[in-house]
Amino acid sequence: MNIQSRNNENLQRLQKLVDSAKVVDTPPNWEKLTFAVGGLSEVGFSKFYPELLLIVSSQGRGIIDCAKFELIERDNNTDWNWIDSYNLWAMGIGKLSEEKIIVSGLHGGGLPFSNNEGDCIQFMATNWPIIDLIFEPNDKSIFNVEEAGECYRIFNDYELRAYGFSYNGQYFVIATNSEINIYRKNKNGA
Secondary structure, eight states: HHHHHHHHHHHHHHHHHHHHEESSSOOOEEEEEEEOTTTTTEEEEEETTEEEEEEEEEEEEEEEETTTTTTEEEEOOOOTTTTEEETTTEEEEGGGOOOOOOEEEETBBOOOSSSSSEEEEEEEEEEEEEEEEEEOOTTTTTSSSSTGGEEEEEEEEEEOOOOEEEESSSSSEEEEESSSEEEOOOOOOO
């Protein structure tokens, strides 16, 4: 057996696991709202106000309150002296104006892939260039054959800019270059 054959077998095994995940728009016990954002480049959650998400786009910056699903601040400043694409941070605006927000997106970076309740978002590219994001609830794993069916495929597309959880784990985001999907944990758990 040559290495290409083994790689192909492994790829097929992984694709079967991805295919066994339930395809849903929103995982159970979560709510979702989509915002259109043209030219989106980066996003980042505040560490001091974990419900607030900074959005960086070609038109400047905005803040979405994920608890309310509302855009609460907007700044059209495009002189770009408020972002450091090398160190991956951007200065906030409004309530976050004193905070350097760690960002993820076009220039790299990363948001937390899991929360303290055992939920995780797994990146899979078994059918490149299509990307799948798998929501793994309650310490389940897409890589465990017995648990893969309890996971949820929540994203299947070509364009992915950033994804990850807030620092309190009650919100997560999936962003492309044109929209941002914000998920918030259902307060009543239903």
